[in-house]
Amino acid sequence: MLHAIVAGGGIGGLATALALANNGHRVTVLERQDVFTEVGAGIQIAPNGFHALNLLGVGAAVRERAVLVDELRLLDALTGERLVVMPVGERYRARFGEPYAVVHRRDLHGPLLRACQNIADVDLVKGAAVREFTQDADRVTVTTTDGRTFTGDLLVGADGIRSTVRAQLLDDGPLRPCGHTIYRTLVPMERVPQRLRRNAVTLWAGPGWHIVHYPVAGGEQLNLAAVLDDGATEAVAGRPTAHETVLSRFPDLDPTPGELLRLGEDWREWVLCDRDPVDVWTRDRVTLMGDAAHPMLQYAAQGACQALEDAVVLGDVLANAPAGDVTDRLAKYEESRRERAGRVQLLAREMGTELYHPAGEQARARDAMLRPLTEDDLHDKVSWLHATPVGAGA
Numbered sequence: 001m002l003h004a005i006v007a008g009g010g011i012g013g014l015a016t017a018l019a020l021a022n023n024g025h026r027v028t029v030l031e032r033q034d035v036f037t038e039v040g041a042g043i044q045i046a047p048n049g050f051h052a053l054n055l056l057g058v059g060a061a062v063r064e065r066a067v068l069v070d071e072l073r074l075l076d077a078l079t080g081e082r083l084v085v086m087p088v089g090e091r092y093r094a095r096f097g098e099p100y101a102v103v104h105r106r107d108l109h110g111p112l113l114r115a116c117q118n119i120a121d122v123d124l125v126k127g128a129a130v131r132e133f134t135q136d137a138d139r140v141t142v143t144t145t146d147g148r149t150f151t152g153d154l155l156v157g158a159d160g161i162r163s164t165v166r167a168q169l170l171d172d173g174p175l176r177p178c179g180h181t182i183y184r185t186l187v188p189m190e191r192v193p194q195r196l197r198r199n200a201v202t203l204w205a206g207p208g209w210h211i212v213h214y215p216v217a218g219g220e221q222l223n224l225a226a227v228l229d230d231g232a233t234e235a236v237a238g239r240p241t242a243h244e245t246v247l248s249r250f251p252d253l254d255p256t257p258g259e260l261l262r263l264g265e266d267w268r269e270w271v272l273c274d275r276d277p278v279d280v281w282t283r284d285r286v287t288l289m290g291d292a293a294h295p296m297l298q299y300a301a302q303g304a305c306q307a308l309e310d311a312v313v314l315g316d317v318l319a320n321a322p323a324g325d326v327t328d329r330l331a332k333y334e335e336s337r338r339e340r341a342g343r344v345q346l347l348a349r350e351m352g353t354e355l356y357h358p359a360g361e362q363a364r365a366r367d368a369m370l371r372p373l374t375e376d377d378l379h380d381k382v383s384w385l386h387a388t389p390v391g392a393g394a
């Protein structure tokens with residue numbers, strides 16, 4: 001049995017703890033916050049994410065509060081024209097083996113947390129902010145900002161987009177702000193007029209901006225996000241924003257997204273960042289996963305799904321590993337995840353600029369490319385991403 005230390009108790013860190021514990025290892029999760037929780041609103045989970053959740057043993061629990069949507073819709077935000085609709089109902093589910101669903105973040109984090117709490121070999125330590133690590137041929141020692149030390153056979157940095165473990169491991173400089181501000185809120189569904197409710201992820205694409213909405217929390221709330229390419233350079237995470245500010249930044253909307261935007265209250269604002277893919281994110285007994293390893297923009301709706309895939313692969317490669325094999329096994333994990341995760345990082349960027357935000361001639365070229373696509377064409381396009389690449393049955 002190995003003793004793994006996991007820095008960060010978000011979706012990725014808890015999934016890693018579960019994957020390692022399910023394979024017979026002892027895990028200590030160090031979370032800097034005083035509570036294990038998820039802030040933020042909705043999250044989309046594609047079949048590859050559900051496949052990983054099933055392998056971790058929490059797929060059914062996540063499905064309980066998930067909304068299985070019927071369509072992913074892209075519309076013109078100025079004219080209301082429908083540009084492309086990808087059905088994700090029966091045929092899609094039959095092809096990919098799992099649904100496309102939307103959940104509140106706590107309905108993904110919660111089942112992972114409860115599963116970890118039920119395993120004696122998972123120690124969840126709150127208020128433990130990792131400051132640095134040292135490693136030698138046999139062990140890794142992690143020191144927290146309050147001076148505590150934790151020693152194990154390996155360290156997984158699951159400490160998110162501003163990872164302390166990554167900073168020490170790779171020292172690869174600041175994040176790349178993409179210049180987009182995102183405003184997010186949740187609207188109680190009873191405030192949404194019936195005619196505006198759809199069992200779908202709907203994205204309204206405008207020139208340099210877009211609005212996206214979908215039901216979450218078992219359909220009790222509408223997740224609403226409005227994104228603007230405003231050249232923002234200062235990283236912002238969850239800053240409260242006035243309703244009037246949000247409305248003033250999206251003035252030319254088609255009546256439907258305009259009406260939805262006016263329903264918003266308690267807006268919060270983020271400025272999004274990512275990094276280029278890297279060739280190496282492991283050194284000996286220390287590796288990275290999730291946003292710490294491959295931080296990506298949210299436009300492909302895959303950051304959490306990729307983190308779940310990482311966790312499953314980590315569990316698989318470390319199954320039955322003697323302590324002397326950790327270095328080789330972690331290298332194998334990185335090798336099997338690097339190309340796919342890097343591809344998704346680049347796809348997410350491309351979707352923002354080429355699919356959601358083009359203007360004028362570029363928008364017309366996009367529309368002409370999208371209009372003839374059939375349901376099968378669309379499913380073929382996402383197949384490399386939504387199909388199940390990891391674990392048993394892959």
Ligand SMILES: Cc1cc2nc3c(=O)[nH]c(=O)nc-3n(C[C@H](O)[C@H](O)[C@H](O)COP(=O)(O)OP(=O)(O)OC[C@H]3O[C@@H](n4cnc5c(N)ncnc54)[C@H](O)[C@@H]3O)c2cc1C
Pocket residue numbers: 007008009010011012013030031032033042043044045128129130131158159160161162163164165182270289290291292298300301302303304305306307
């Ligand atoms: C607006 C938006 C929408 C998104 N939509 C989707 C979507 O639809 N589908 C999808 O799959 N993904 C989506 N994502 C991406 C997804 O949220 C992330 O990829 C995912 O949360 C990454 O999980 P993580 O555990 O790697 O990092 P995090 O969720 O950031 O968790 C990191 C954890 O580490 C802790 N931590 C940080 N530093 C330390 C430290 N030094 N010591 C100890 N603990 C530390 C943090 O407190 C936190 O709990 C979206 C992201 C954004 C911003």
